Amino acid sequence: MRMFQQIGPLRTYLRGIREEGKTVGFIPTMGALHEGHLTLIRRAKSDCDLIVVSIFVNPTQFGPNEDFDAYPRRLMQDQQLTSGEGVDALFTPGVEEMYPAGYQTLVEVPELGKTLEGAVRPHHFRGVATVVTKLLNIVQPDRAYFGQKDYQQFLIIERLARDLNLSTDIAMIPTVRDPDGLALSSRNAYLSPEERSAAPVLIRALKQAEEMLVHGETNLATVRKAVEALLATEPLVVPEYVAFVHPDTLEPVNTLKNGLTLVALAARLGNTRLIDNALIAPPGVSPIRNRLGKL
Amino acid sequence: MRMFQQIGPLRTYLRGIREEGKTVGFIPTMGALHEGHLTLIRRAKSDCDLIVVSIFVNPTQFGPNEDFDAYPRRLMQDQQLTSGEGVDALFTPGVEEMYPAGYQTLVEVPELGKTLEGAVRPHHFRGVATVVTKLLNIVQPDRAYFGQKDYQQFLIIERLARDLNLSTDIAMIPTVRDPDGLALSSRNAYLSPEERSAAPVLIRALKQAEEMLVHGETNLATVRKAVEALLATEPLVVPEYVAFVHPDTLEPVNTLKNGLTLVALAARLGNTRLIDNALIAPPGVSPIRNRLGKL
Numbered sequence: 264m265r266m267f268q269q270i271g272p273l274r275t276y277l278r279g280i281r282e283e284g285k286t287v288g289f290i291p292t293m294g295a296l297h298e299g300h301l302t303l304i305r306r307a308k309s310d311c312d313l314i315v316v317s318i319f320v321n322p323t324q325f326g327p328n329e330d331f332d333a334y335p336r337r338l339m340q341d342q343q344l345t346s347g348e349g350v351d352a353l354f355t356p357g358v359e360e361m362y363p364a365g366y367q368t369l370v371e372v373p374e375l376g377k378t379l380e381g382a383v384r385p386h387h388f389r390g391v392a393t394v395v396t397k398l399l400n401i402v403q404p405d406r407a408y409f410g411q412k413d414y415q416q417f418l419i420i421e422r423l424a425r426d427l428n429l430s431t432d433i434a435m436i437p438t439v440r441d442p443d444g445l446a447l448s449s450r451n452a453y454l455s456p457e458e459r460s461a462a463p464v465l466i467r468a469l470k471q472a473e474e475m476l477v478h479g480e481t482n483l484a485t486v487r488k489a490v491e492a493l494l495a496t497e498p499l500v501v502p503e504y505v506a507f508v509h510p511d512t513l514e515p516v517n518t519l520k521n522g523l524t525l526v527a528l529a530a531r532l533g534n535t536r537l538i539d540n541a542l543i544a545p546p547g548v549s550p551i552r553n554r555l556g557k558l
Numbered sequence: 559m560r561m562f563q564q565i566g567p568l569r570t571y572l573r574g575i576r577e578e579g580k581t582v583g584f585i586p587t588m589g590a591l592h593e594g595h596l597t598l599i600r601r602a603k604s605d606c607d608l609i610v611v612s613i614f615v616n617p618t619q620f621g622p623n624e625d626f627d628a629y630p631r632r633l634m635q636d637q638q639l640t641s642g643e644g645v646d647a648l649f650t651p652g653v654e655e656m657y658p659a660g661y662q663t664l665v666e667v668p669e670l671g672k673t674l675e676g677a678v679r680p681h682h683f684r685g686v687a688t689v690v691t692k693l694l695n696i697v698q699p700d701r702a703y704f705g706q707k708d709y710q711q712f713l714i715i716e717r718l719a720r721d722l723n724l725s726t727d728i729a730m731i732p733t734v735r736d737p738d739g740l741a742l743s744s745r746n747a748y749l750s751p752e753e754r755s756a757a758p759v760l761i762r763a764l765k766q767a768e769e770m771l772v773h774g775e776t777n778l779a780t781v782r783k784a785v786e787a788l789l790a791t792e793p794l795v796v797p798e799y800v801a802f803v804h805p806d807t808l809e810p811v812n813t814l815k816n817g818l819t820l821v822a823l824a825a826r827l828g829n830t831r832l833i834d835n836a837l838i839a840p841p842g843v844s845p846i847r848n849r850l851g852k853l
Contacts, residue, residue: 369665369666372662427691427695428692
């Protein structure tokens with residue numbers, strides 16, 4: 264596996280790869296890799312000739328009171344994991360490489376970015392959109408892979424790639440979960456043993472919503488009440504939002520129509536924020552599993 | 559000359575060109591082409607194997623009370639001019655091709671975009687930055703060419719290309735002028751004969767500033783007074799701003815130090831806004847003529 268900390272040498276390497284006619288798959292990450300990231304890598308390997316992973320804990324997507332400093336950094340372990348998966352190139356730029364003196368350009372996806380996580384974390388998605396635009400321009404992959412756990416992030420990146428005429432297909436892969444259903448996240452490492460035991464109530468709440476909706480309940484106020492009641496059974500879990508939204512626009516929906524509904528949750532467990540979501544289909548409609556464009 | 563109105567076929571054509579190892583020069587315009595644009599095209603032809611010109615009157619860079627509807631559109635004449643200059647591909651997308659339903663992404667260069675024209679025309683440079691990012695991603699040129707008349711626009715595009723890791727060199731070419739010194743602009747067509755006669759006071763004002771500065775005047779307040787007095791001799795010309803700024807940061811300067819100073823002017827003549835500028839060097843320093851990176 265080749266290691267790059269600087270943009271110039273990575274570009275030169277990738278130019279050679281493209282001249283050989285090889286396709287490039289890209290997985291941008293903040294490191295502290297877990298089975299969710301490895302699933303993205305494996306999927307990329309089945310689609311593309313050459314795999315690039317980036318690890319960059321992007322300061323501009325953290326708020327002033329968020330966990331930028333505490334965010335887990337495990338480069339040695341990540342290097343072993345990516346190398347073990349057969350990743351071809353690992354890009355680990357420093358902050359000065361990505362944001363040198365004089366840097367000022369911002370990319371924003373205002374409508375998709377203002378709701379759900381964007382309402383709670385101002386400027387978060389501006390930071391995400393900007394860094395991902397940069398990474399996609401540096402790597403110029405044929406396809407980039409994102410996990411469904413960060414569904415809103417996927418939607419924003421899919422939108423900016425289309426809007427800014429990037430030639431990368433933005434792919435979404437279903438969330439990977441622990442055996443008890445907790446969605447994998449680098450932030451799960453922050454949980455105390457008690458919080459970790461309480462956390463699967465999030466997936467139980469999503470399954471409760473799915474259960475009611477696929478059995479014909481159309482009144483989302485009723486479903487919301489049941490979800491909130493279930494979450495309330497775990498006093499360590501403090502819900503931030505429970506949202507029923509259109510999976511393309513993220514606009515609130517009030518009744519389940521013939522399309523999919525995204526149920527999105529955010530909650531605090533002590534100092535840790537966790538999010539999760541489910542795409543729920545009404546009877547007879549099958550929920551999307553992978554979301555992939557043309558390669 | 560090949561004509562393209564859609565992004566897909568243009569991309570396919572350019573992919574073939576790049577596979578042949580040819581370099582691509584790009585001149586994005588709003589049409590109503592004049593000798594200034596043709597000078598950019600000729601320069602591009604001397605640098606690059608293949609020349610692409612775009613014509614797109616971009617609605618998002620016009621304010622609600624500006625001249626979007628009135629902006630001159632002369633596609634037949636522009637087609638003849640570009641074909642006559644040996645342009646290889648002319649890209650003339652419609653508004654729906656550039657901003658299809660659901661479009662929402664914005665690119666902003668906040669510091670460079672807030673002063674001078676940005677202070678008078680809110681959101682103008684956000685529109686420029688967004689459409690140029692799109693065009694550069696579509697064409698992926700080796701070098702793109704801009705005129706010095708729109709110096710601030712050049713600086714913003716140079717900044718965003720670097721910040722977003724585009725691999726295009728952003729080049730600036732000196733302003734082309736009528737024999738009486740008026741900077742060429744598609745908007746000069748709006749001027750009445752009387753306004754056209756009055757307009758060269760702008761270049762005389764810039765030359766007055768240059769004269770004083772190269773002869774050792776260091777107090778910019780004195781220079782500004784002389785410039786304003788000269789502009790006041792033409793009652794049809796209503797100055798909007800006279801600015802002395804650092805040519806990289808656009809921050810105001812108060813005394814001429816050992817670097818270059820940008821003197822930038824904006825004025826109204828009836829309903830028409832004109833801008834012009836000069837890069838002025840103190841004694842012993844030569845002003846930049848062309849600004850070109852590595853090709």
